[in-house]
Amino acid sequence: MSNALEIKGLTKTYGNFKLDAIDLSLPSGCIMGLVGENGAGKSTTVKLIFDMIHRDSGSIKILGCDNKRELHLVKEDIGLVTDDVGIHGCLTAVQVEKIMKWTFKRWDSAEYRKLIKQFSVPENKMFGELSRGMRMKVGIAVAMSHGAKLLILDEATSGLDPVARDELLDMLFDFTRSEENSVLISSHIVSDLEKICDYIAFLHRGRLILCEEKDRLKAEYGIIRCSEEELAALPAKAVKYKKSNPYGVEAVVTRRHIPYEYENEISPISIEELFVFTVKGDR
Amino acid sequence: MKGLILKDLYLVKKYCKSYLILTLLFIALSSMNGENMIFALYPSAVCGMVTVSLMSLDEKSRWLSYSASLPYSKGQIVSEKYLLGLVIQLLVLVLTGIAQAVRMNREGTLEAKSLFVLMAVLAATAFLTSAVNLLLVFRFGCERARILFYVLIGVICALGAVIPMFLNGEITLHIEPMTAAVTAVAVTVIGYALSWILSVQIYKRREIG
Numbered sequence: 001m002s003n004a005l006e007i008k009g010l011t012k013t014y015g016n017f018k019l020d021a022i023d024l025s026l027p028s029g030c031i032m033g034l035v036g037e038n039g040a041g042k043s044t045t046v047k048l049i050f051d052m053i054h055r056d057s058g059s060i061k062i063l064g065c066d067n068k069r070e071l072h073l074v075k076e077d078i079g080l081v082t083d084d085v086g087i088h089g090c091l092t093a094v095q096v097e098k099i100m101k102w103t104f105k106r107w108d109s110a111e112y113r114k115l116i117k118q119f120s121v122p123e124n125k126m127f128g129e130l131s132r133g134m135r136m137k138v139g140i141a142v143a144m145s146h147g148a149k150l151l152i153l154d155e156a157t158s159g160l161d162p163v164a165r166d167e168l169l170d171m172l173f174d175f176t177r178s179e180e181n182s183v184l185i186s187s188h189i190v191s192d193l194e195k196i197c198d199y200i201a202f203l204h205r206g207r208l209i210l211c212e213e214k215d216r217l218k219a220e221y222g223i224i225r226c227s228e229e230e231l232a233a234l235p236a237k238a239v240k241y242k243k244s245n246p247y248g249v250e251a252v253v254t255r256r257h258i259p260y261e262y263e264n265e266i267s268p269i270s271i272e273e274l275f276v277f278t279v280k281g282d283r
Numbered sequence: 284m285k286g287l288i289l290k291d292l293y294l295v296k297k298y299c300k301s302y303l304i305l306t307l308l309f310i311a312l313s314s315m316n317g318e319n320m321i322f323a324l325y326p327s328a329v330c331g332m333v334t335v336s337l338m339s340l341d342e343k344s345r346w347l348s349y350s351a352s353l354p355y356s357k358g359q360i361v362s363e364k365y366l367l368g369l370v371i372q373l374l375v376l377v378l379t380g381i382a383q384a385v386r387m388n389r390e391g392t393l394e395a396k397s398l399f400v401l402m403a404v405l406a407a408t409a410f411l412t413s414a415v416n417l418l419l420v421f422r423f424g425c426e427r428a429r430i431l432f433y434v435l436i437g438v439i440c441a442l443g444a445v446i447p448m449f450l451n452g453e454i455t456l457h458i459e460p461m462t463a464a465v466t467a468v469a470v471t472v473i474g475y476a477l478s479w480i481l482s483v484q485i486y487k488r489r490e491i492g
Contacts, residue, residue, distance in 0.1 A: 052351045052491040075354035086349025088290070088340065090297040099293075103286030103353055152352075 002064065004028045004150045004182035005049070010058035012048060019044050019206045021058070026199065028149075029179035031172060033193030033214075034186035035275050036203035042186040043082075045203070046154045049184075050080065063150060074150075076105055079143030083155035085135050089128025093121050093138055104146035112145035119164070132159035140168060144175070151175065153185040157192050165189070169196050190272035200271055204279050214271065221274060222255050222266035234258065241277040252277045287355060287363040290346075291337050295371075298340065302329055306375060314382035323379055327405040330375040331412035334368040338417070339425040347491050358483045361421060365479045368417070372409040379405055396461060403464035403471075410471045414478035421482040421489070 005026040012019040019041045026032045036042045047053045049060055051067050060067040063074045087096060093116050101107045116123060119137035127135060136159045143151055151172070157165050173196050175181050187193055193200065194214070201211040210217075221240065224231070227248045231239065238257035243250045252274060258266060295303075306326040313322035341347050350360055380402050387393035415435065419428035 047348075047492070050351050052348060054490060072354070072356055075352070078352065080349070080352035082345075082348065084345050086345040086347075088294060088344045088346060091290070091293060095293055099286045099290045101286075102289055103355075105354075 002028050003061070004030075004063055005032075005184060006059075006061040007045075007049075008059045010045070010048060010060065011056045012044060012053065013056055014044070017041070017044075017206055019048070022203075022208045024201055024208060024211055026182055026184055028182050029176055030198040031176055031183040031185065031196050032199040032201060033190075033197035033271075034184060034201050034203060035190055035193060035271070036186070037279065038188075039205075040203040041206040042203055043154055044206075046080070046082070046152055046184075046186070049152065050078075076146065077149040079146065079148035079151045081136065081139040081143050081151070081153045081156040083136075083158055085127075085139035087127050087135070087138060087142075089126060091127050092125060093123045093127075093141075096127070096138060096142065100142055100146065106147035108145050108147065112141050115141035115144060118167075133161060133164060136160055137164065140171075144171065149180050149182065151181075151183045151185075153183065153187075155186060155188065157185075157187050157189055165192060172196055190275060191270075194271040202275055202278055209278055217271065217274060218268065220254055220256070221252055221269050222258075223250060223269045223273060224253050224258075224262070224266050225250050226265065234262065243277065243280070284355065284359050284363050284366075286353070287350070287360065288367060291363070291367055294337055294340055295333065299333055299336065302333060302336075306330060307378075310375070310378050310382045313379065314385045316386075323383060323401070323405060324408055326375050326379055327372070327409035328412055330372050331368070331409045332416065333371055334364045334413060335416045335420055335425070335428075337367075338364060338420045342425050351491055357487045361483045361486045362479070364417060365475070365482070368413045369475075372406075372413065376402065376406055376409065400460045400464040403467040407467040407471045410475045414475045418478045418482050418485075421486045 003025045005024070007022055007024040010019060010022040010024075017039070022041075022045065024032075034042050034045070044053070048055050049062065049067060051071055062071070063077055065071070065074045091099070097109060097112050097116075100112070101109060116138070119134070119141065121130070121134050121137050121141070127138060130138070136156055140153075140156065143153075153172075157168060160168060169192060172183050172185070176183060185193065185197070197214050199211065200214050200217060202209045212220075224234075225248060228244070231242065231249050231251055234253065235257050238253045239251050240254060241252045252269060253266060255263075255266060306329055309322045309325045313320075313326075316322055341350075347360075351357075380398065383401055384393060384398060387398060416428065416432055419431050422428070423431060
């Protein structure tokens with residue numbers, strides 16, 4: 001399987017912030033969720049992918065092309081939606097369509113109009129007068145109407161109501177039914193990512209602390225709630241992270257290291273819990 | 284590049300209506316009054332600023348980041364602004380030229396030479412204003428560019444006032460109006476082209492945050 005996106009040793013320093021040697025591969029046909037707190041480096045990574053800012057070192061390949069030398073070859077194949085979209089406030093959805101028709105070679109007007117209708121975006125209302133969620137929907141409609149093979153969504157679900165978010169997640173899921181289509185999506189709403197992502201990457205303070213298949217993560221890790229003494233009785237290598245509270249201790253454990261008799265004590269772990277433990281838990 | 288041009292035409296239609304109305308009004312007034320050249324100069328100066336205003340709107344709406352994801356090169360993004368500026372300014376120059384020809388004809392002073400000299404001054408005003416502004420905008424962004432432009436104008440005005448004081452009337456230049464006009468046209472063409480080339484190079488290296 002080829003990679004839609006391949007990032008190796010990506011480093012970028014901004015004053016006190018450093019995106020530190022990121023390695024990340026998104027296989028074609030998959031959805032990868034980029035999870036991280038504010039300022040973790042998610043948007044910086046996206047800007048580096050589009051060569052909007054200059055990297056200090058490392059390499060990025062998009063659909064097999066180097067993003068410094070060959071970005072122009074793949075721009076038709078990439079769709080970007082950011083939290084502020086970037087469309088002028090005075091433009092209407094109809095005008096946006098006309099602009100994009102002159103922009104993308106494979107622009108699909110019928111698809112765009114279908115999405116605008118499906119999202120209930122008023123066609124002749126100015127972009128600046130739309131709600132944040134509606135603006136996001138216009139951005140998403142553009143990204144999905146020019147035959148893109150790779151969609152990159154940076155906090156694109158944050159302004160949407162639960163119904164619209166669910167619709168979008170379904171659309172992304174449908175989009176990746178074709179094996180050549182892939183999605184990189186960053187979001188604070190980890191539950192959204194958990195629903196649709198095949199791969200999950202955790203960014204924390206500019207460092208990629210984890211990048212794994214979601215199902216593998218869920219199979220590998222579990223959560224156990226017990227007393228400090230009971231936890232101490234477990235093999236040390238089984239306990240990855242722990243958090244103490246007045247009633248005992250919560251710990252993330254690797255299932256394969258847990259003795260058989262404790263297996264029923266382990267609860268499934270959500271990606272959100274795993275992320276919070278990874279960032280805030282004690283080792 | 285067609286999509287970028289169409290986008291900017293929508294913006295001009297929406298935000299630059301007052302510029303256009305004033306421009307047409309001043310061009311019309313310049314055809315009636317030859318005493319005060321401000322009516323002829325104003326449209327050229329204002330139209331030189333249209334592309335800068337468009338850049339300012341692009342920055343405000345974060346279009347620059349968005350356009351980096353669209354199938355346009357940085358060179359095309361810069362060139363579109365220069366091309367649009369060129370078309371708008373030429374259009375205004377042609378209209379002003381017609382208005383001036385009408386005025387001169389009415390006053391009985393219509394002469395190709397004097398019309399060319401006037402048009403050279405107007406072209407230099409329009410294109411050099413635009414060339415300097417766009418270069419500053421692509422290098423520093425709109426806000427800093429605006430301040431730098433005002434500082435530059437201030438420095439030029441100050442030099443214009445101070446240098447003659449130092450020369451104390453010892454050196455006087457006698458330049459033929461036609462020679463000055465040809466020089467102005469040459470400087471304008473070279474200045475606009477140089478600004479265009481430099482802006483492309485600068486924007487290719489600029490980070491878009």
